[in-house]
Amino acid sequence: MTAPVLETIDLEKKFGGLTATSNVSLKVAKGARHALIGPNGAGKTTLINLLTGVLRPTAGRILLDDRDITAVAPHRRVKLGIARTFQINQLFADLTPLETVSLAVSERLGAGKDWWRLVGRRAQLMDEVAEILEGFRLTDVMDERTAILPYGKQRLLEIAVAVASKPRVLLLDEPAAGVPEDERHMILSIVAALPADVSVLLIEHDMELVFQFAQRISVLVNGALFTEGTPDEIARDARVKEVYLGETTDA
Amino acid sequence: MTPTSLIGAIQDRLAARSRWHVLEIAFWLAALSTYYLLPGKHLILTEIAILALFALSLDLILGYAGIISLGHAAFFGFGAYVAGLLAVHGIITEPLLALLASGLAAMLLGFVTSFLVLRGSDLTRIMVTLGVALVLRELANRNGWLTGGADGLQGVEIKPLLGLFRFDMFGRTAYAYSLGVLFVLFLLARRIVNSPFGLSLQSIKGNPLRAAAVGIPVNRRLVAIYTIAAGYAGIAGALLTQTTAFASLDVFAFDRSADLLLVLIIGGTGYLYGGLIGALVFKLMQDYISALTPQYWPFWIGLLLVVIVLVGRERITSWTTPIRALASRLDWRADRRRAQLAPGSHP
Numbered sequence: 132m133t134a135p136v137l138e139t140i141d142l143e144k145k146f147g148g149l150t151a152t153s154n155v156s157l158k159v160a161k162g163a164r165h166a167l168i169g170p171n172g173a174g175k176t177t178l179i180n181l182l183t184g185v186l187r188p189t190a191g192r193i194l195l196d197d198r199d200i201t202a203v204a205p206h207r208r209v210k211l212g213i214a215r216t217f218q219i220n221q222l223f224a225d226l227t228p229l230e231t232v233s234l235a236v237s238e239r240l241g242a243g244k245d246w247w248r249l250v251g252r253r254a255q256l257m258d259e260v261a262e263i264l265e266g267f268r269l270t271d272v273m274d275e276r277t278a279i280l281p282y283g284k285q286r287l288l289e290i291a292v293a294v295a296s297k298p299r300v301l302l303l304d305e306p307a308a309g310v311p312e313d314e315r316h317m318i319l320s321i322v323a324a325l326p327a328d329v330s331v332l333l334i335e336h337d338m339e340l341v342f343q344f345a346q347r348i349s350v351l352v353n354g355a356l357f358t359e360g361t362p363d364e365i366a367r368d369a370r371v372k373e374v375y376l377g378e379t380t381d382a
Numbered sequence: 383m384t385p386t387s388l389i390g391a392i393q394d395r396l397a398a399r400s401r402w403h404v405l406e407i408a409f410w411l412a413a414l415s416t417y418y419l420l421p422g423k424h425l426i427l428t429e430i431a432i433l434a435l436f437a438l439s440l441d442l443i444l445g446y447a448g449i450i451s452l453g454h455a456a457f458f459g460f461g462a463y464v465a466g467l468l469a470v471h472g473i474i475t476e477p478l479l480a481l482l483a484s485g486l487a488a489m490l491l492g493f494v495t496s497f498l499v500l501r502g503s504d505l506t507r508i509m510v511t512l513g514v515a516l517v518l519r520e521l522a523n524r525n526g527w528l529t530g531g532a533d534g535l536q537g538v539e540i541k542p543l544l545g546l547f548r549f550d551m552f553g554r555t556a557y558a559y560s561l562g563v564l565f566v567l568f569l570l571a572r573r574i575v576n577s578p579f580g581l582s583l584q585s586i587k588g589n590p591l592r593a594a595a596v597g598i599p600v601n602r603r604l605v606a607i608y609t610i611a612a613g614y615a616g617i618a619g620a621l622l623t624q625t626t627a628f629a630s631l632d633v634f635a636f637d638r639s640a641d642l643l644l645v646l647i648i649g650g651t652g653y654l655y656g657g658l659i660g661a662l663v664f665k666l667m668q669d670y671i672s673a674l675t676p677q678y679w680p681f682w683i684g685l686l687l688v689v690i691v692l693v694g695r696e697r698i699t700s701w702t703t704p705i706r707a708l709a710s711r712l713d714w715r716a717d718r719r720r721a722q723l724a725p726g727s728h729p
Contacts, residue, residue: 183595204594206594206598206599214595221592221595222588223585223592224588225584226585229395229396230396230399230581231585233396233581234581234582234596237581238582238596239596242578243579243598244602244606245577245578246574246577246580249573249577250576250577250580257389257396260392264388264392270388274395292592
């Protein structure tokens with residue numbers, strides 16, 4: 132296994148008496164296609180929130196390229212190269228996809244504090260925005276308010292915004308959740324086409340997507356790492372079937 | 383790979399955000415014409431311009447960054463007293479320089495107090511801003527040696543503007559000065575909200591969680607706009623002192639903050655003209671209704687408030703949206719823009 136780009140050491144998160152994450156030591160390799168699965172309430176989203184800094188861990192450490200980022204603010208982690216999508220869309224309802232993507236790109240280029248120049252005056256930015264909008268099939272709706280877009284388009288925008296920050300580590304929290312069948316395939320192909328040097332950690336309930344995508348799978352149960360292995364190993368693991376895959380592998 | 387037509391369309395759409403609408407030009411021409419056409423109304427027009435600037439300030443934080451305040455008079459009052467003190471003690475006698483100094487002083491106060499409004503819900507922010515205004519009012523009340531206390535700041539004498547234009551009793555200079563300052567600061571605000579910084583504020587207003595997730599330093603941006611808005615409010619307050627040659631505790635009054643919110647509700651937030659139109663409607667109504675029945679003014683404004691909130695029940699701040707949609711349909715350039723967009727939208 133190559134050197135991990137993102138690593139957690141004995142990560143723990145307690146909400147009062149409830150332990151949502153317990154002693155998770157996870158390594159995401161450089162360029163990984165890593166999936167994180169587990170039954171509902173296993174603490175998958177909590178783990179993402181810890182990795183991105185939305186939540187502070189009760190104990191343990193998070194390392195990005197061997198640098199301790201446990202206490203780094205969420206927006207700083209984005210600058211360091213961690214981006215995420217949300218399980219439930221977190222978009223800017225009153226902005227258009229064009230504005231949303233421009234915003235993400237200009238923030239990455241450090242132009243977000245520019246209060247004098249008008250939006251859309253940087254050529255480099257425009258090229259990139261165009262490329263992303265096209266890649267995510269958003270050009271036809273780029274000028275609509277995000278709030279009125281169909282759900283599938285919003286889901287694509289959700290991923291597009293994360294990709295616009297050019298992350299080294301991309302955390303995808305159930306990207307295909309609730310997406311209609313035909314648009315689901317588009318999301319699958321977009322996820323598959325992400326640049327090889329981007330390390331991806333995918334949370335997903337859709338086993339077809341997980342096994343098609345992942346080279347490595349970690350199973351989370353009750354906040355703790357249950358097991359980890361290649362897709363074949365996980366598929367064969369009787370204990371995993373018991374806690375989680377039971378019904379779904381038959382399908 | 384990407385067709386240049388798409389990049390062109392994107393550039394055009396983003397540029398359209400800040401393009402001057404024909405109604406905007408008409409608005410400012412109309413404002414300018416009042417100076418020549420309504421010479422007898424310069425006093426109330428000056429009041430309107432000052433209220434409009436004050437409302438513009440609140441719109442910057444409420445309409446663009448989602449920070450609600452019920453104590454914005456803190457900065458207005460602070461600016462008003464700074465301008466008064468500068469004049470009384472002859473520290474800066476040229477009005478325009480004194481105006482700038484008052485604005486900077488208010489910005490400093492805004493910066494310091496901004497950290498109080500970063501965290502918390504709307505309710506917390508309402509209480510904190512209200513508290514800050516009350517504290518300042520009481521400080522001004524208690525330190526009579528400096529502020530004149532409840533009697534107000536006496537002996538304010540305003541020197542001619544730029545050393546050339548005297549402030550006359552009909553308010554000619556005062557109105558030209560106030561309108562000019564309003565216009566310049568409006569241009570600056572327009573520039574700010576259409577910049578990448580302004581766009582990032584709108585994203586914070588829409589979804590602070592996601593804003594942070596695209597790398598926006600949410601707190602720093604909020605501090606910045608709160609500081610800028612405080613400067614605007616301070617300048618509005620300073621204008622009041624300079625045009626009336628007087629400052630009293632009333633500049634910090636709760637009524638002033640509450641009326642300001644009303645002005646923005648009347649005019650709508652988040653498109654910069656809300657405060658301006660709201661100020662005009664509010665003052666004219668106040669003038670007209672109190673002339674008819676002085677004691678019933680609060681009754682009518684209260685009724686209006688209830689009606690507006692019911693009409694725009696989805697969100698009180700966006701009840702003007704249909705009107706603005708109509709305005710953009712009236713704009714002939716919109717069609718041309720849509721036509722330009724068409725080739726790029728079907729790759």
